[in-house]
Amino acid sequence: MNRLDELESKSVYVIREARAQFGKIALLWSVGKDSTTLLWLARKAFLGEVPFPVLHIDTGFKFPEMYRFRDEFARKWKLELLVSRNEEAIAAGMGPDGAEKLACCNALKTEALKIGIRRHGFRALLLGIRRDEHGIRAKERYFSPRDEDFKWDYQNQPPELWDQYNTRSDDDSHLRVHPLLHWTEVDIWNYIKREEIPITDLYRSRNGKRFRSIGCVPCCAPVDSDASTIDEIIAELKSTRTSERSGRAQDKEAAYTMQKLRAMGYM
Amino acid sequence: MNPAAKAVVIGLDGFSWSLARRLIAEGLMPNLKALSGEGELVQMDSVYPTISGVAWSAFQTGKNPGKFGVYGFAELTREMDLFIPDSTHLRSKTIWEILSERGLKVAAIGIPNTYPPRRVNGVLVGGFLSPSLPKAVRPPEFLPELNRLGYRIDIDPVKARESLDHFKVENLEVFEGRVRTLLYLLEKDWWDLLVFHFMDTDRMGHFMFRYSDPDETGADAGNRRYWRDFFSRLDGMLGLLRARLRDDQALIFLSDHGFCRLRYEVQLNRWLADRGYLELARPPAHDLDFKALSPRSRAFSLVPGRIYLLGRESWEIGRLDPVRAGRTREEIIAELERLEGPAGGKVCRKVMRREEVFSGPYLSSAPDIVIEPEDGFDFKAGLKQTQVFNTGPLSGMHTFSDALLYVRGRRGYPRRPSIPDLAPTLLKIFGIEPPPDMDGRPL
Numbered sequence: 001m002n003r004l005d006e007l008e009s010k011s012v013y014v015i016r017e018a019r020a021q022f023g024k025i026a027l028l029w030s031v032g033k034d035s036t037t038l039l040w041l042a043r044k045a046f047l048g049e050v051p052f053p054v055l056h057i058d059t060g061f062k063f064p065e066m067y068r069f070r071d072e073f074a075r076k077w078k079l080e081l082l083v084s085r086n087e088e089a090i091a092a093g094m095g096p097d098g099a100e101k102l103a104c105c106n107a108l109k110t111e112a113l114k115i116g117i118r119r120h121g122f123r124a125l126l127l128g129i130r131r132d133e134h135g136i137r138a139k140e141r142y143f144s145p146r147d148e149d150f151k152w153d154y155q156n157q158p159p160e161l162w163d164q165y166n167t168r169s170d171d172d173s174h175l176r177v178h179p180l181l182h183w184t185e186v187d188i189w190n191y192i193k194r195e196e197i198p199i200t201d202l203y204r205s206r207n208g209k210r211f212r213s214i215g216c217v218p219c220c221a222p223v224d225s226d227a228s229t230i231d232e233i234i235a236e237l238k239s240t241r242t243s244e245r246s247g248r249a250q251d252k253e254a255a256y257t258m259q260k261l262r263a264m265g266y267m
Numbered sequence: 268m269n270p271a272a273k274a275v276v277i278g279l280d281g282f283s284w285s286l287a288r289r290l291i292a293e294g295l296m297p298n299l300k301a302l303s304g305e306g307e308l309v310q311m312d313s314v315y316p317t318i319s320g321v322a323w324s325a326f327q328t329g330k331n332p333g334k335f336g337v338y339g340f341a342e343l344t345r346e347m348d349l350f351i352p353d354s355t356h357l358r359s360k361t362i363w364e365i366l367s368e369r370g371l372k373v374a375a376i377g378i379p380n381t382y383p384p385r386r387v388n389g390v391l392v393g394g395f396l397s398p399s400l401p402k403a404v405r406p407p408e409f410l411p412e413l414n415r416l417g418y419r420i421d422i423d424p425v426k427a428r429e430s431l432d433h434f435k436v437e438n439l440e441v442f443e444g445r446v447r448t449l450l451y452l453l454e455k456d457w458w459d460l461l462v463f464h465f466m467d468t469d470r471m472g473h474f475m476f477r478y479s480d481p482d483e484t485g486a487d488a489g490n491r492r493y494w495r496d497f498f499s500r501l502d503g504m505l506g507l508l509r510a511r512l513r514d515d516q517a518l519i520f521l522s523d524h525g526f527c528r529l530r531y532e533v534q535l536n537r538w539l540a541d542r543g544y545l546e547l548a549r550p551p552a553h554d555l556d557f558k559a560l561s562p563r564s565r566a567f568s569l570v571p572g573r574i575y576l577l578g579r580e581s582w583e584i585g586r587l588d589p590v591r592a593g594r595t596r597e598e599i600i601a602e603l604e605r606l607e608g609p610a611g612g613k614v615c616r617k618v619m620r621r622e623e624v625f626s627g628p629y630l631s632s633a634p635d636i637v638i639e640p641e642d643g644f645d646f647k648a649g650l651k652q653t654q655v656f657n658t659g660p661l662s663g664m665h666t667f668s669d670a671l672l673y674v675r676g677r678r679g680y681p682r683r684p685s686i687p688d689l690a691p692t693l694l695k696i697f698g699i700e701p702p703p704d705m706d707g708r709p710l
Binding site for chain 2: 258260261
């Protein structure tokens with residue numbers, strides 16, 4: 001087996017395992033390259049038809065291209081698409097205004113996700129996060145429990161040795177399942193190329209700029225790049241040293257530190 | 268001081284000498300009173316800029332900030348990107364490392380600016396601003412013990428600011444977790460030096476200082492009771508400590524700065540803008556959006572009371588040549604010395620040039636001007652502020668000259684102690700000659 005086949009087969013195994021253990025699960029689809037790859041793998045795992053809903057957290061601030069892409073492929077791939085929004089916060093005018101970015105993420109993403117999970121009673125969620133993405137994600141497991149308050153309890157985290165995935169979950173929590181944990185950014189692109197997975201054009205260079213990571217319009221900045229094909233993107237990634245999320249407004253950890261300092265009056 | 272086998276140092280963050288004396292006089296701290304009979308509570312100087320991250324960096328290194336390069340809780344890069352300095356920015360060896368190299372065992376718990384934890388012979392647990400306990404503990408084997416003891420890094424200041432009731436509960440929980448952990452470590456006794464830091468006294472100062480004054484009119488009686496209750500418990504901790512320490516265990520406690528009542532926040536960037544020293548190229552996205560500064564700006568400020576001149580060598584947008592920078596600095600100093608508060612009276616107690624305060628290889632990253640305010644005026648640096656003087660929810664602010672020092676068995680000091688003196692004093696206790704580049708001297 002080559003590397004991509006190995007990655008694929010491990011992910012498909014985790015996806016099927018999650019489905020078999022929990023039944024009531026959903027796949028969190030942000031429409032970005034990673035969760036779209038995850039969706040592709042879920043389709044493969046179940047022979048083209050995803051047997052559980054796909055949940056999209058809509059902050060109202062996503063790129064128009066993302067909404068178009070979402071609706072087009074939900075139709076083409078016959079997905080059961082659920083959209084969850086924190087309508088109350090949106091109506092109250094919540095937005096990523098200045099230093100309030102963290103509050104905005106909390107209200108429009110975390111709260112909207114809670115609303116979605118509560119409404120549908122999901123026991124586990126499939127997420128497209130990767131270990132190489134971000135410092136704090138390096139500690140994630142394939143199966144990571146979250147408690148009622150959505151806090152991630154490092155202590156209560158079951159060890160994962162070899163392939164003994166621990167899939168037990170307390171009643172009051174939901175489990176996050178990360179089938180792509182072992183992939184790297186370049187793996188994703190190589191796989192997208194091999195499988196010809198559709199992705200939004202935001203990742204391709206336009207006027208010397210492209211997005212390496214996409215989310216909400218106000219909090220994403222494009223990187224300088226002339227890479228307009230998948231091959232060019234892969235070549236670029238192999239030579240770059242800046243981090244994938246460098247175009248993202250603020251990492252959550254740093255943002256929270258700032259928030260603490262502001263609360264103490266040190267800012 | 269007599270050589271001792273072991274030493275215990277208790278950090279009482281922001282617990283001022285004046286407050287300690289007042290609480291003793293009010294009869295709330297009988298154990299502190301008993302201890303003061305076995306030594307002396309002396310007033311100590313903090314460091315400039317007077318903020319815990321810098322003060323405890325001076326404690327760990329025995330140096331002035333010019334030799335370790337940290338001047339505040341926030342710094343700007345040349346390109347005006349904000350960053351939060353941590354122990355990786357502390358460009359100096361610390362007493363933890365010096366003692367570890369000599370084979371002595373160290374336990375350093377909760378001290379600000381020790382995160383990420385450096386390797387020590389013993390255990391080190393990072394303090395305020397550590398992102399989480401698991402990341403702050405070295406070696407990780409100590410983490411289950413801390414969890415069992417209910418040790419937590421700090422209260423959540425964001426929630427505290429939203430709700431004082433929340434703070435009051437959480438603050439006691441955190442304090443009790445610390446006391447349990449301290450008693451556990453005293454019992455374990457494997458260390459030679461134990462430095463244990465209490466952040467809770469500082470939190471009391473920031474959020475509840477107004478309740479320190481029995482004569483304050485209109486103060487909520489329940490909050491006043493809480494204030495007194497908290498310091499009784501703190502005294503209880505000192506009593507437990509006093510009862511457990513042996514004669515060969517030296518006891519020192521200190522605070523890193525004093526506290527006084529906050530009357531006005533002074534928005535220095537607003538003040539600089541009003542006088543034409545600071546210009547914006549666009550509306551700032553938030554209070555700390557320093558990228559919004561126009562290259563026509565000549566100066567800006569960071570908390571607390573740090574003013575930087577936009578010299579062309581130091582800042583990407585800087586245009587001032589050294590001669591103009593020097594002249595501008597003198598103009599700003601003269602104007603600051605004349606600055607008066609809304610009700611009259613001076614705002615600045617001391618306006619200092621950086622070379623008067625700091626020395627060492629990192630002098631070039633120091634603020635060009637450092638201000639010590641008169642009590643009641645707390646310097647802020649928001650870029651979106653419309654008024655120079657305003658009031659906020661916090662009722663306490665740091666002071667430079669009212670920190671506290673206590674060394675058991677010691678009375679009378681040849682000179683006024685200051686925080687950098689602690690590191691060489693501790694080394695002496697263990698018979699180690701302090702490195703020559705330490706600024707502090709043994710007491």
